[in-house]
Every structure is written in C-alpha cells, then in structure tokens.
Amino acid sequence: METTPWWRDAVVYEIYVRSFADASGDGTGxxxxxxxxxxxxxxxGVDAIxxxxxxxxxxxxxxxxxxxxRDVDSxxxxxxxxxxxxxxxxxHGLRLMVDIVPNHSSSAHPWFQKALAAPRGSQERERYMFRDGGPEGGGSGHGEPNNWLSTFGGPAWTQVPDGQWYLHLFAPEQPDFNWRNPEVREEFLDVLRFWLDRGVDGFRIDVAMGLIKAEGLPDTDPGFTSRSPIxxxxxxxxxxxxxxxxLDSYPGTRVAIGEVWTDSxxxxxxxxxxxxxxQSFNxxxxxxxWSATAFRKVIDDTLKAVASPTWVLSNHDVVRHVTRYGQGSLNPQAGPARARAALLSMLALPGSAYLYQxxxxxxxxxTDLPPEARQDPIFARSNGEVPGRDGCRVPLPWSGTEPPYGFGSGGSWLPQPANWADLTAERQAADPSSTLWFYRRALQTRRELRGTLPEAITWLESPEETLFFRRGRLLCVINCGEGAVALPPxxxxxxxxxxxxxxxxxADTAAWLLTG
Incomplete structure (x- = not known):
C-alpha cells in the first residue's frame, strides 16, 4: 500500500514535445x-514525464x-x-502528466470563432473577455478598455470589427477565457475528465494564477503583486x-501542479x-x-511556508541554467560546474524536483539563432529587441557528429549548433565523466535514499559563501565561493x-556525505 504519495518526492522530467525526438521525419518532435x-x-532514473x-x-x-x-495535433x-x-x-514505470492551458485558448478555437461572429452581449462573447473601449484609451490612447499590457509586449487588447475589444494577456492569438462564466468552468472540468479517462497521472496548469481578473478590470501597475487586478x-x-x-474521484493518485508566479x-x-x-512550482x-546567501533564503522561505515543496532550475520559458550560472564568470567551465552543483543541492532537499529536457x-x-529561424512571439512583438525563448527550445542532440544529431531524419524545426557533437546522448553515454552519467548517478543515489530521510533539514555552520545542511544521515555541502573549503566530518x-x-x-562544487 502506498503510504507516501508518489509526487511528494518525485523527479519529473519536462518534455518540450516539439524538440525531444522526431519519429516521423518532418523536423518536429x-x-x-x-x-x-x-x-x-x-x-x-526519473519518476514521471x-x-x-x-x-x-x-x-x-x-x-x-x-x-x-480533446485531441492531438497531427x-x-x-x-x-x-x-x-x-x-x-x-x-516503463513512468507516470505521465500533461500540460493544460486554461487561461486562454487559440483564436482559432471554435468558441472564439463563434464569439467573433456573435453580437455584443451574446452568450458566445461571454465565454471570453470582450469589453467596450475606454474614452482615454488605457495606456496607448487608442481606446483600449484599460492600461493592461501583454506579457509578450504591447497592449493586452485587440479590437474587433464591431468596435469591442478582447483581452489577451499573451499574444492576440490567445484570447483570455472569462472564468466567471460557469460554462467555462464546466468545460474545463470535462476536459480534465477526458484526459484522466485516458490514464494520465496529472496536470501541469499553465498560468495558474491568472484565470480570474478583478471585477471592473481596473488599471494596474506593472508587475506581479498580491494587489494586482490580474x-x-x-x-x-x-x-x-x-x-x-x-482528481480525487479517480483511482490511484492523480496530481495537479500550478505554474504560479508570486511575490512570496x-x-x-x-x-x-x-x-x-x-504542488506549485517554486x-x-x-x-x-549563484549565491549561498540567495540559496539559503529561498530554501528557508520555501520550507517554512510550503508543505510539499518543488525545486526547478530550468524550463521551456527561461534561459538554461548552465548559461545563467556562467554569466559574469571568466571561467568557461563555471556554468557547467555550477549547474551540476546546483542539481545535487536541489536533489538533497525535501520535496520533488523538476528537470527540463x-x-x-x-x-x-x-544564443545565436538567426532571426528568420526564431518562432517565439516575444521576438516578433518586440521587433527583435527581446530574443525570446527559442534558445532553450532547440531540439535535443541524440547521436552523430552533425545536425540534426539523431533528432530525426528530416532536420530540426530550430537549427542546432554545429558544436554539439560532444554533447549528444550517445557520446555522453560512453563517457563516465559526462553530465549524463552524473545525472544518472545522482538520481540513482537519491532513489536509494528515498524513504530514509526526514522532511526537514538542519543548517550547520560553514565558511562564507558555502552551505552545509543535514537531512538525517545525509550531509549536503555546496561551495559557491572562490576557494576550496574543508569538508565537515x-x-x-x-x-x-x-x-x-x-x-x-x-569552488563551484557540491557533495553528498553520509554520517552515522
């Protein structure tokens, strides 16, 4: 009998479907x-995908x-x-979770097409956020209902031929649903059941904090705040x-994790x-x-407030952490070394860990994708000033010495670098010193310790810019400083x-030590 829900300490692997592996040969995963x-x-050694x-x-x-x-794109x-x-x-012993996108649909969704064809105040328009314009034009002077901005740049409103505007917190092709409408709520409950009936183990909820907007849609100050109307x-x-x-009405343990950006x-x-x-992403x-002080604050704040914490270093929306951690360092190996150390620290903490493919x-x-290859709407809506997220979405290198590196037989939808031959899964599987081998060893060691460690940590005294913490018999030590430090007993x-x-x-190294 399962005593601890699988998700509490699971390692979940995010698959960006377009970029993982292409079996059809069309260049898309x-x-x-x-x-x-x-x-x-x-x-x-992951537990779920x-x-x-x-x-x-x-x-x-x-x-x-x-x-x-309720379908799969061809x-x-x-x-x-x-x-x-x-x-x-x-x-294969893997749970499977799917992404659900409830804040907005495509403008090609049948509901939105019916809304465009329907008159003001109709049932069809009430499924989305259609509003009349304001006399002062919100933030741009063009008559928008308020000053809200799209996360992807520019106003969050687009006008339709009859003069009304619809809200899109992201691209104009992504109109926001009206979650105060019971019809929208029932629709998504049915969508959940559709995929649960097909055996999925859970859902990752996109923009989970954005479904409800404040009554009256008042103007807002930029940013994520607890007082935001958005x-x-x-x-x-x-x-x-x-x-x-x-979720609880289905057999087994089905889970939901939210993409929630908060202030605290x-x-x-x-x-x-x-x-x-x-769960919610942390x-x-x-x-x-890359700072022991910053890491300790996040760990303390998280473990104090959240009973079932999650830890994540990268995903499909952010710069990969190998690159982030290397920025500002003159050592070209700083990024890879720090990324390994951060992973080991993360896996030692109570809770679950999310990895990005x-x-x-x-x-x-x-970072050097040609402009004509980029597909992220952020790049287009910023007129190329913001590179967008394509750089972390380049298809994986599996084998061989040149693109597409075994991703598929038909190239890849985003171009792969010519210098990735040493990073392929095939090459790394043959090298015990590789990052792939390190991940396998770390996940295997974590799995061997599963169920034997308490849900709390104890901080130990340590030199400046280092963190030493104990979790039962396990000691985790990480050195974010510039010089070597002595290991604890x-x-x-x-x-x-x-x-x-x-x-x-x-420096830039972490270790797991066993005591007692």
Whole structure:
C-alpha cells in the first residue's frame, strides 16, 4: 500500500514535445519519438514525464494556443499514439502528466470563432473577455478598455470589427477565457475528465494564477503583486477546489501542479492547501543567482511556508541554467560546474524536483539563432529587441557528429549548433565523466535514499559563501565561493558534482556525505 504519495518526492522530467525526438521525419518532435526514447528516460532514473501541449494548434505560441483541448495535433500524432505512449510509459514505470492551458485558448478555437461572429452581449462573447473601449484609451490612447499590457509586449487588447475589444494577456492569438462564466468552468472540468479517462497521472496548469481578473478590470501597475487586478485573485482558489474534487474521484493518485508566479512563498502556499493543488512550482529557486546567501533564503522561505515543496532550475520559458550560472564568470567551465552543483543541492532537499529536457546533457542556451529561424512571439512583438525563448527550445542532440544529431531524419524545426557533437546522448553515454552519467548517478543515489530521510533539514555552520545542511544521515555541502573549503566530518562520500581536492571541497562544487 502506498503510504507516501508518489509526487511528494518525485523527479519529473519536462518534455518540450516539439524538440525531444522526431519519429516521423518532418523536423518536429512527436509522441512516437517520445515513445521510442522511454528506455532512455527510465535509465536516467526519473519518476514521471510532463508533456508540453500537443493539442491541435496554429502554433502561434508553441502550442500554448489551443484550438481543441480533446485531441492531438497531427504534427505530433494521434489520440491512438497518445494512448500508446501512456501505456508504454506506465510499462516503463513512468507516470505521465500533461500540460493544460486554461487561461486562454487559440483564436482559432471554435468558441472564439463563434464569439467573433456573435453580437455584443451574446452568450458566445461571454465565454471570453470582450469589453467596450475606454474614452482615454488605457495606456496607448487608442481606446483600449484599460492600461493592461501583454506579457509578450504591447497592449493586452485587440479590437474587433464591431468596435469591442478582447483581452489577451499573451499574444492576440490567445484570447483570455472569462472564468466567471460557469460554462467555462464546466468545460474545463470535462476536459480534465477526458484526459484522466485516458490514464494520465496529472496536470501541469499553465498560468495558474491568472484565470480570474478583478471585477471592473481596473488599471494596474506593472508587475506581479498580491494587489494586482490580474494575478492571484482570491476567487481562483474556488476553481482549484473544483478541480481537486475531480482528481480525487479517480483511482490511484492523480496530481495537479500550478505554474504560479508570486511575490512570496506565503502567497505560493495558498495554492497548495489540502483541498486545492497538490504542488506549485517554486520559481524563487530558479530565479536565485549563484549565491549561498540567495540559496539559503529561498530554501528557508520555501520550507517554512510550503508543505510539499518543488525545486526547478530550468524550463521551456527561461534561459538554461548552465548559461545563467556562467554569466559574469571568466571561467568557461563555471556554468557547467555550477549547474551540476546546483542539481545535487536541489536533489538533497525535501520535496520533488523538476528537470527540463537536455539539462542532463549539460546543454547551454543557444544564443545565436538567426532571426528568420526564431518562432517565439516575444521576438516578433518586440521587433527583435527581446530574443525570446527559442534558445532553450532547440531540439535535443541524440547521436552523430552533425545536425540534426539523431533528432530525426528530416532536420530540426530550430537549427542546432554545429558544436554539439560532444554533447549528444550517445557520446555522453560512453563517457563516465559526462553530465549524463552524473545525472544518472545522482538520481540513482537519491532513489536509494528515498524513504530514509526526514522532511526537514538542519543548517550547520560553514565558511562564507558555502552551505552545509543535514537531512538525517545525509550531509549536503555546496561551495559557491572562490576557494576550496574543508569538508565537515563524515563517514562516506556518496557523490560529488566534481572532483574533490583531497579532503577539501573546491569552488563551484557540491557533495553528498553520509554520517552515522
């Protein structure tokens, strides 16, 4: 009998479907490609996989503009392919989670097309956020209902031919739903059931804090704040209580994790109360700089406020952490070394860890993509001033010495660097000193310790710019400083992120030590 829910200490691997593996040869990753690579994921040692959207979509925002929530885009396969993937994942001992996008649909969604054809005040328009314009034009002087801005740049409003405006917190091709409309709520409860009936183990909820907007849609100051009329409105929690009842009605343990950006760990904790979401992403860990002081603050704040914490270093929306950690250092190996050390520290903490595809290969951000290859709407809407997120979405290198590196037989939808031959999974699998081998060893060691460690940590005294903490018999030490430091007393070295200097821990290195 399962005593601890699987998700509490799971390692979940995010698959950006377009960029993982291409079985069809069209240059785009697909469900069959993922299915072919399940043995790789099982050997890596993860507990679950999370798929980014694979639903029918015009791909205005990489599939986060959904035109049909109950099907598979032909780019990625079919519902039969999805069912086969679920069955095979479970056969490999892997849980499978899917992305759900409830804040907005695609402008190609049948509901929105009907809304455009319907008159003001109609039932069809009430499913979305249609409003009349304001006399002063919000922030641009063009007549928008308020001054809200799109996360992707520019106004958050687009005008339709009859003069009304519709809200889109992201691209114009992503109109926001009206979550105060009971019809929208019932629709998504049914969408949840559709995928739960197909055997999924849970959902990652896109823009989970944005579904409800303040009554009257008042003007706002920029940024995420607890007083924002856009984000984290109190009424959003009733939605997730409804969702939790649906999840709990299915056999086994089905979970929901929210993409929630908040000002504090206390705000984050509101989403993971016992009758709401199971987990929420802890982006404060991802945003922390390479600093022992910053890391300790995030750990303390998180463990104090959140009962079931999560830890994540990269995802499909941010610069890969190998590159982030290397910025500002004159040592070209600083980024990879710090990335390994951060992973080891993260895996030692109570809670679950989320990995982003390719980090186990040590992939850096691709910063030199040609403008004509970029597809992120942020790049287009900023007139090229903001590079966008394509650099972390470049397809994975699997084998060979030149692009497409075994990704598929038909090239890749984003160009891969010519210098990735040493980073392929094939090359690294043959090298015990590689990042891939390190990830496998770290995940295996963590799995061996599972169930034997307490849910709390104790800080130990340590030199400046280092962190030493104990979790039961496990000691985790990380050195964010510039010089080597002595290891604390221990009985055994379990694993290190890099070579030790005798009995000292070098800079940019972490280690797991066993005591007692």
């Amino acid at each position: 697909d469900l069959a490609g993922i299915r072919d690579r399940l043995p790789y994921l099982a050997e890596l 999370w798929l980014t959207p694979f639903y029918p979509s015009p791909m205005a925002d990489g599939g986060y503009d959904v035109a049909d929530y 780019l990625f396969g079919s519902l039969a392919d999805f069912d086969d993937l679920v069955a095979d994942a479970h056969a 984000w984290s409105r109190p009424e959003v929690h009733d939605i997730y209580r409804d969702w939790r009842r649906v 760990a206390e705000d984050l904790a509101l989403y993971v109360r016992p009758d709401e979401l199971h 982006f404060a860990w991802l945003e922390a700089p 390719g980090e186990e290969l040590g992939l850096p951000e691709v 221990h009985d055994q070295v379990l694993i290190t992120s890099g070579p030790l200097d005798g009995t000292a821990l070098p």
